[in-house]
Amino acid sequence: MANEVVVSLIILTGLGLLFAAILAVAYKKLKVEEDPRIDKVESMLPNANCGACGVPGCRAFAEKVVNNELSPSKCTVSSSDGISNIATYLGVSASQEEKRYARLLCAGGAKESPNKAGYSGNLKTCRGAALVSGGVKECSWGCLGLADCEVICDFDAIHMNANSLPVVDIDKCVACGDCVDICPKGLFVLMPVSQKLIVQCKSLLEGDEALARCSVACNGCGRCAADSPKGVIEIKSNLAVVDYSRNNEASKTAILRCPTSAIVWLDQDKQFVPNQKSALPIGKVENQNYDEDVYYQ
């Protein structure tokens, strides 16, 4: 009996030592040399693995930064201090990227564009609702308000307001693009903070037909285009489209005669708050005593 125990102990110990020796040799012989800077850079990154830089994961991004394929500033989640730390460590220039954030191109909440029918599906998501008759909202382009973007946001930057519209917290938003991908209506865009003139609507209907479905729709009247330098705003398929490459020519005058407040001018870091006095009949706009302050929080 004792003999069996001793023999098995000897065999197992021998096997253990043998495998340990093989592993030790393999560790030396098969070792892959990796740039130690990758580990260091990875530890300096936020490790959110959000993919906003366009690379799958922070480690892959660190590799690209060390190999000089990407600038550290491509990481939109890092603070500017974090980016300059990485740049100093690697001895490259930080090349500050302009902050970008996600913005919803729809201002038609439950009040402005009400539901046309009820949705009783068990899939209480925008994606699910959009499969049923394109969503039950009056406007076929508009925000469905079931908060897929709020749920998917890893940075707690999107919250639904009382009007069933998502509000982006610009400070928290890192422009990772998850909301852009999840929105079934494709309403989110990533834009630099310097862009101030935007059209918060995607409806392609014209005139009264657009307004019948949503009180803050762009009805393609063309006043904003007429009031701006030629080419800065163009009416394409009944929708005002801003040429963002000419951002420096855009001015606040473009929004002054908009009958529905579909086009807005933003101050940096400030959220657009829908004007409660909007949705004026087109004919009365000319006499409207325009109150500029009402557009800002």
Add this chain to the structure above:
Amino acid sequence: MGMSKLHTFSHGIHPDEYKEFTEHLPVERMPFSDEYVLPLGQHIGAPSKAIVKKGDKVLRGQKIAESTGFVSVALHAPVDGTVTAVDLVENTSGQMVPGIRIKTDAYSTQQFSQPLPPDPTTLSMKEFLASVQESGLVGLGGAAFPAHVKFAIPEGKTCRYIILNGCECEPFLTSDHRTMVEQPDAIVDGIGILQHFIKAEKIFIGIEANKPDAIEILGRKIADSTLPVEVIPLKVKYPQGAEKMLITAVLNKEVPSGKLPLDVESLVSNIGTIAAISHWFRKGMPLIERIVTVTGTALNRPANLLVPIGTPIREVLDYCGGLKPGASRILLGGPMMGQVQKTIHTPVVKGTSGLLALTDKEVKPMEEYSCIRCGKCIDACPMHLNPSLLGLLAKNDLWDEMEENYVFDCFECGSCSFVCPSGIPLVQSFRVAKGLLREKKAKEKAG
């Protein structure tokens, strides 16, 4: 056939049929309505391009939009009238898409004075396909896939069997049933025209056993012809009318994952599509009207109607006596795979086989509970997928894992959701997953 066992596929479900509302009602022709709404993309593939403009006078059967590629078909005016707009119209999936509106002339009649297409026996295969494309014909079963694309056998493929789909396995619907009973000669003629080009070894007509009159009439008609046709009665089961299920039922062959019927040397076509081929070549009648089963527990007068394409569904409901109190849902197609409509202003389109009005009782939403792993969905899935697992993956947003578990083989028959005792939105979440995965792929492809 006698007492011998009926052919079928494995798995599937047995929903209540509700066909008694309309199965014995002869097809009525619906009178013209005042307005027609014709979306340009009524088929799978590239939308057609309008060749008329606002103010143009059009004649019944006149081409008003042309095809824009191979996977695209023409569109024709259903009535004599005036084009009132070439603009955005609401389609049956709730999107605003380019379309044509026509106001009917007060004197518009059934008269039809379009030229006859050439005799098919004088055509080459290529000319035949072009002619079918010109007729605007799409598969009338519901998916609206352009018929000529299906009939074009690619180089290197052979088509030994043509299977005609007369299953009509969706509850309520009886339009294919009535086509078989009332137009057997057109069907046999259509088979002759198609067979002239395809030259299949054998042609099967699969009909579920709940349509004995159709089985009898078509059996008699083909006995008189020299075509190699056989009527196959099938066990009543949903979703037997799905292409892949029908092939399994008739040929006992399985279409491999991600492949097409031609990979098992067969071609499946809806029975109504075959009749429409005959109407085009013998009468010059393009696809401007179709048989629609207008039915449901919330409808006053269920009927089988010959409806001009583009008729707003409100007009069809009016013609059928309007809705009963308690009506709560309107669907285009059957209750299993049909499209819910949020308005009654959308039109009947080429793929509309039924118009269904249901009451609160039938559409009562089910409360959702956790999966109890009963396995009912696994026994129901005709594609032998694991809906339970896919449902759990969907719940956790694991889309890539869903693809690894063959979510793209799901053709959205809804059997899993139908049997789930926990009310889990299974097929609904698979549709979401497929949409997201397709978008992701398109994005990757674009770079």
